[in-house]
Amino acid sequence: MAETAATAAETVVKTAVKTAVETVPATRSLRREDLHVAVHDPAAASMNFLNEVAARFPDAVSLAAGRPYDGFYTAQDIDRFLAVYRDHLTGRGLTPAQVDRTLLQYGRTNGVIGGLIARMLAADEGVEVPADAVMVTAGCQEAMVIALRGLCAGPDDVVLAVEPCYVGFTGAARILGVDVVSVPEAAGGLDPEAVLRVAHEVRASGRRARALYVVPNFANPSGVSMPVPVRRRLLDAAREADLLILEDDPYGLFGLDDEPRPALKALDTDHRVIYLGSFAKSVFPGARVGFLVADQPVVDASGRRTLLADELSTVKSMLTVNTSPIAQAVVGGMLIDSGCSLRAANRGKAEHYRGNLRTLLAALAREFGDDPRITWNAPEGGFFAVLNVPFEADEALLEVSAREYGVLWTPMRYFYAADGGERAIRLSCSVLDPDQVEEGVARLGKFVRDRVS
Structure with a gap:
């Protein structure tokens, strides 16, 4: 069974601190079960997993990050x-x-x-x-x-x-x-x-x-x-x-x-x-x-x-x-x-994000427009769109996508309390240049077509 995002994130953290823990004198240990549920929150672990995957594959195009575009800011501001x-x-x-x-x-x-x-x-x-x-x-x-x-x-x-x-x-x-x-x-x-x-x-x-x-x-x-x-x-x-x-x-x-x-x-x-x-x-x-x-x-x-x-x-x-x-x-x-x-104050930023979203939606149409099994929504603005795919888009596949296809995305199931979003992907276009959006969707297209076939 595929490793969950929470388990994957915990594995990374445990590996990172293992040496330090081993050097601590053996005194009283805390039981993880006695800590608040927020300490091992699955949603937070999922976000940590995304960050960890992005760090391991820095050359992957990120259609996952929902942060603003870096080009709008300088320290002089x-x-x-x-x-x-x-x-x-x-x-x-x-x-x-x-x-x-x-x-x-x-x-x-x-x-x-x-x-x-x-x-x-x-x-x-x-x-x-x-x-x-x-x-x-x-x-x-x-x-x-x-x-x-x-x-x-x-x-x-x-x-x-x-x-x-x-x-x-x-x-x-x-x-x-x-x-x-x-x-x-x-x-x-x-x-x-x-x-x-x-x-x-x-x-x-x-x-x-x-x-x-x-x-x-x-x-x-x-x-x-x-x-x-x-x-x-x-x-x-x-x-x-x-x-x-x-x-x-x-x-x-x-x-x-x-x-x-x-x-x-x-x-x-x-x-x-x-x-x-x-x-x-x-x-x-x-x-x-x-x-x-x-x-x-x-x-x-x-x-x-x-x-x-x-x-x-x-x-x-x-x-x-x-x-x-x-x-x-x-x-x-x-x-x-x-x-x-x-x-x-944000007219220039708004034009950039509008252009990126239009680029994303047009690229999705080119990549998947001929396949009725793959659908997506067309938001009226913002940073995000959702792609529906005919397979479970989980953490294991995200790692494959990052390693073998050079593109990152976010599993939609992260945003559901229980069941939901298993066959959907959140795509973000905010942090990229338009040509990077095009390249990211092209890589995503190859990944999705290979999974479908």
């Missing part, structure tokens, strides 16, 4: 944006000592650039929220952890998530011991009636569904985007089921066209949506700056009213104290430099 933000602080009347303190000391738990982010959301998304509703986080991953921890108060509280689902969210929930209940995604995307059905099933089982996690624009991994009528119906369904919605939107800037796709938060009239954002794709990942918008009113027993973002600040203070003010300053400088519009 840090100096430039930092200078812009320093000038911004000086222009607001801060003395040199106050500027230094703002950048170099511990700062406000919820961050110092919330006002700039609120302006950006208003300009780009039509989302009007007060600055105090914005929490700046150490990447969007921390925003997920904070939202999950704050909302799920007891063992019977669960979250729903559209499946296939980004492994970072399910992994965060697993670390916290929060159960994730899957809402299957149909071929055309999410069905709000399925959300209602699953929420009712959860309630009938004696548990409480607190929120639904969804990526409405060009989702990772499926690439599916939610039509506007479905977005409106989803908000109605959330109201009927008394659900909050965790809206994650890392790819919304990168559609194939300029057709407006309103954020769920922009359509939200009764504070159902907690918006999760990231600057990893729109600025650069190394800044590790994300944010959440939680403008839901919270009322305590005495009638005192606060915003959910304020209440969640206690959770953040115990995780990271505050997000690096230096990293915030870099992102803040970029926002100021672009007039607080990520759409304006």
Whole structure:
């Protein structure tokens, strides 16, 4: 039987540390079974396996990596944006000592650039929220952890998530011991009636569904985007089921066209949506700056009213104290430099990603258009597409693909809680040049045809 991704990743780690372990004096050993399940999380092990395969085959074309294109960033950007933000602080009347303190000391738990982010959301998304509703986080991953921890108060509280689902969210929930209940995604995307059905099933089982996690624009991994009528119906369904919605939107800037796709938060009239954002794709990942918008009113027993973002600040203070003010300053400088519009700042990037996705889809049509056994979707934007193949695309075949054909991809089954995705491959085109996309699909075509024949 083929070695699983978790087992393969564990083998690599064990080999790497074997010598070091043997030199440690024989004292008390820890039982692996006594450690939290997150330590041996299968999803995390799968991602480690992908990284390990990529490291062993550096000449393989990676249609697996979902990170941004390296050509958009230089280290000089840090100096430039930092200078812009320093000038911004000086222009607001801060003395040199106050500027230094703002950048170099511990700062406000919820961050110092919330006002700039609120302006950006208003300009780009039509989302009007007060600055105090914005929490700046150490990447969007921390925003997920904070939202999950704050909302799920007891063992019977669960979250729903559209499946296939980004492994970072399910992994965060697993670390916290929060159960994730899957809402299957149909071929055309999410069905709000399925959300209602699953929420009712959860309630009938004696548990409480607190929120639904969804990526409405060009989702990772499926690439599916939610039509506007479905977005409106989803908000109605959330109201009927008394659900909050965790809206994650890392790819919304990168559609194939300029057709407006309103954020769920922009359509939200009764504070159902907690918006999760990231600057990893729109600025650069190394800044590790994300944010959440939680403008839901919270009322305590005495009638005192606060915003959910304020209440969640206690959770953040115990995780990271505050997000690096230096990293915030870099992102803040970029926002100021672009007039607080990520759409304006990312026009060149959007054109690159559009070109790459069009190249990927055209190359798939050339390679597989004559074989009805092989199909793929055609996303309206983003970084990902899904190829359906007539064989099980597992880790063993991925290693064969890397070693013998020089191309990497991601098994879709990584994004399912149980069964699903066994005969599907996630393809990413974000990190490559167009000619590399062409070459990668050509290599993939040979690999797939050889497996089919």
